[in-house]
Amino acid sequence: DAAHWFYILTFAALTIFFAYFYTAIAFNPVEVADNMKRYGGFIPGIRPGRQTAEYLDRVLTRITLPGSLYLAGVAVLPFILLAVGNVTAFPLGGVSLLIMVGVALQTMQQVESQLMQRNYEGFLS
Numbered sequence: 001d002a003a004h005w006f007y008i009l010t011f012a013a014l015t016i017f018f019a020y021f022y023t024a025i026a027f028n029p030v031e032v033a034d035n036m037k038r039y040g041g042f043i044p045g046i047r048p049g050r051q052t053a054e055y056l057d058r059v060l061t062r063i064t065l066p067g068s069l070y071l072a073g074v075a076v077l078p079f080i081l082l083a084v085g086n087v088t089a090f091p092l093g094g095v096s097l098l099i100m101v102g103v104a105l106q107t108m109q110q111v112e113s114q115l116m117q118r119n120y121e122g123f124l125s
Helices: 005-026 029-038 050-084 094-124
Strands: none
Touching: 005 050, 029 050, 050 094
């Protein structure tokens, strides 16, 4: 039953876990620190190289927590409304809403990059 408290807590815990997992896969602090060092970038007060990677990892871990909690809240909100209210069916679940927003953002980015590419084609030829 989707409105059962165990299901809701498990779903929220898995959402938080996979948010951390995705962040660990998608963002490599060592690679970012190396790129920053190679191109002359730096973080004020932090030495380039290993210390920058450690700093980025620490910051990334700290900002992933509120983001994952928010993500879990959005994902389980429909289930909580089902459990508390007299609603028998909810047309859009939290995960469906997150997927729709993600697809819309990606589509906007792709359209924007295509428009930028067309604007700069004149400079390339």
